[in-house]
Amino acid sequence: MKNRNFLVMLFMAIFTVIGVTSCNDDDEEGRKVTDYKEYTLTVASVKLPGVLTSSGSNVLTDVYAVKNEQSTDWEAQGSIGKFEYEEGYEYQIRISETSYLDYSMGDPAW
Known part of the structure; x- marks a missing residue:
């Protein structure tokens, strides 16, 4: 009788471990970081009129004129998160850009 109870408990433990580990698949759930970059932007001392596309x-609104550290050309930037701008000062700010692969978004369009 003790042998039988031991075997039942052993099989239950094995099936429990298999069940828990099969549900824990970290590669297919949530967001995964695919790229991370840090670089310095130069923000011009005045905002310029520009066009932003939204929805x-x-x-037509005033936009930041920004230049990446590897570029010589100025580009329009609509907003910069957590940045307090005061006209008349040129800024050099360090920013980061993170790209994600989000598995919860479903199947890709292709």
């Missing part, structure tokens, strides 16, 4: 419509 399919174009909006």
